[in-house]
Amino acid sequence: MAQVLEFKLPDLGEGLTEAEIVRWLVAVGDVVAIDQPVVEVETAKAMVEVPCPYGGVVTARYGEEGTELPVGAPLLTVAVGGTGAPEELTEAAPEAAPKVTAADAVSSEYSGNVLVGYGTAGPVARRRRVQRENPAVAQAPVAAPAVARTPVAVKAPEPVAGHDGPVPVISPLVRKLARDRGIDLREVRGSGPEGLILRADVELALAALEQSAAAAAAAPAVAAPVAAPAPAVAGERIPLRGLRGAVADKLSRSRTEIPDATCWVDADATELMAARRAMNEAGGPKISLLALLARICAHALARFPELNSTVDTAAREIVRLPAVHLGFAAQTPRGLVVPVVKDAGTRTAESLTEEFARLTESARQGTLTPADLTGGTFTLNNYGVFGVDGSTPIVNHPEAAMLGVGRIIPKPWVHQGELAVRQVVQLSLTFDHRVCDGGTAGGFLRYVADCVEQPAVLLRTL
Structure with a gap:
């Protein structure tokens, strides 16, 4: 019987807490081998191809290209074992869900090795429902070669509403950005898995506040009898993220700290x-x-x-x-x-x-x-x-x-x-x-x- 295992963005080392998805190397429905690279990500230090420790059929991907994910966020799920029949990829009753033990980790479907530089641990079994309206997933046999495949779009998780309890933030960089710019994270809607707040969410909230402030400042000028000046031409905005953002942060810190x-x-x-x-x-x-x-x-x-x-x-x-x-x-x-x-x-x-x-x-x-x-x-x-x-x-x-x-x-x-x-x-x-x-x-x-x-x-x- 197939098991659906979740592979999370691993710790990429050197204190890095997030990475941006540059290019997916596999699509939903593809057959992947153990330790096969499945996604190319860009950290603040380098471009890295991340290998998956499981072998099987990709049943879901999380995040589009250009999305930033924190370490520990789900990357994809893989159906391993079994025959690959469609009924084996559907959700089972909770009491029937198989348990993956430490002994199971060193199996033919998991490399069992800590990936050098990525710090992956043993797998954790999770049952996920495969969308039945997605025929490419329901009909993908585990042993079939991945040829002439058509990429399947994956629906991003719906953002959650404001929070009254603990704020779902993993990245300390996101917390610092919100604190420095005066953003209340309890009012931010997270677009990450299970409502996780990402840097892009904070930047979106900041842009909304700036737009509201600009609109409020322009309101009296609209009501005034004198002709309003021609609107300023908006310049191109280039996000300071990835390598460029890391360089900017490092140079700013150098100028701030070093005489x-x-x-x-x-x-x-x-x-x-x-x-x-x-x-x-x-x-x-x-x-x-x-x-x-x-x-x-x-x-x-x-x-x-x-x-x-x-x-x-x-x-x-x-x-x-x-x-x-x-x-x-x-x-x-x-x-x-x-x-x-x-x-x-x-x-x-x-x-x-x-x-x-x-x-x-x-x-x-x-x-x-x-x-x-x-x-x-x-x-x-x-x-x-x-x-x-x-x-x-x-x-x-x-x-x-x-x-x-x-x-x-x-x-x-x-x-x-x-x-x-x-x-x-x-x-x-x-x-x-x-x-x-x-x-x-x-x-x-x-x-x-x-x-x-x-x-x-x-x-x-x-």
């Missing part, structure tokens, strides 16, 4: 470029300029560990970090991301080049994992690729500093007492003034510039 300062210096990068050219002409894997700059940063941080730290604001303590996990800014079609090269201080130039290439390609494809985007202790920002010389970047909270690198271009430069054309780059360091003073920051930047101008300086610390 940053920036210092910069021009450096002659001619010798560094010549050293890289010699390395690549010697054979073997090509070495990237970013890898050489990363090596320089790692050595500079070993000399000035104050900048490889973070500030515990609550405890009013500076926390020195033992390893250098180097983030680097990467522009993607989805927006700015900062992948992290773990243990950059112990890697060779070849290893750094390889890891930069891997993370950059994953960023372009949108396949970075939350682990690839977290844990950074210092960021290297090569904005020279955009054809600009300088910038005052915002520190990547909760780190303490960021090194910016402009474009390397030929410029007139005094070299060995004579005017010459040299390859010049501007380096800028934005740092948290709480972790160090200008002397330390200047010392760090000067050491980096010295290594760029004379790469042999690095030989003293190799």
Whole structure:
């Protein structure tokens, strides 16, 4: 006899509490295998394909593409076991509902494994009525291959009325948004499963309040005898959510919490470029300029560990970090991301080049994992690729500093007492003034510039 199991949006790790459905990979009536990806979601950190731990027939999906769901909300239900006959997918009497035990979890219809990065637990059996007017579900055999299928629309749950008891909100971000904007959650109608209030519901309530306030303000002008001015043209509204919203929140927090300062210096990068050219002409894997700059940063941080730290604001303590996990800014079609090269201080130039290439390609494809985007202790920002010389970047909270690198271009430069054309780059360091003073920051930047101008300086610390 078939059992209908519910698969909920799993914990995606790194403190993420919600995700947006980007693309369904299965339709109602499809046959899915154990651990087959069923939906692509976008979190505040990455695009993730979520696999389902059950094998069987998809009987229901929850949420359309573009909908945000909190962790723990139902994603879909799957009929597992049995013959797949229509009568087995209908609702049984409560006393006849089968129980799924821990032993049942490790079966042919459930992977039994905790999915790495998703934190799924054992299945929970739930009987759900399959809509009889939906023939694609009622007639879908479990063992049939999923070919030439037609997607079936799934009706979204009806919103519930205002609440007198506990407010059905899971996400702390939704609560914070409502609190910051003065929205009473008891008056918000939730559109999620079982009346769950989502961020979109709070934003809708906020828009309604703003519209009411605008209408009230415009009312006297309508009654006045003078001609009303032409209505203002409404601009395009782009929601700050997903990756863009996460970046906005992080940058705002950095500007709010971190008293940053920036210092910069021009450096002659001619010798560094010549050293890289010699390395690549010697054979073997090509070495990237970013890898050489990363090596320089790692050595500079070993000399000035104050900048490889973070500030515990609550405890009013500076926390020195033992390893250098180097983030680097990467522009993607989805927006700015900062992948992290773990243990950059112990890697060779070849290893750094390889890891930069891997993370950059994953960023372009949108396949970075939350682990690839977290844990950074210092960021290297090569904005020279955009054809600009300088910038005052915002520190990547909760780190303490960021090194910016402009474009390397030929410029007139005094070299060995004579005017010459040299390859010049501007380096800028934005740092948290709480972790160090200008002397330390200047010392760090000067050491980096010295290594760029004379790469042999690095030989003293190799």
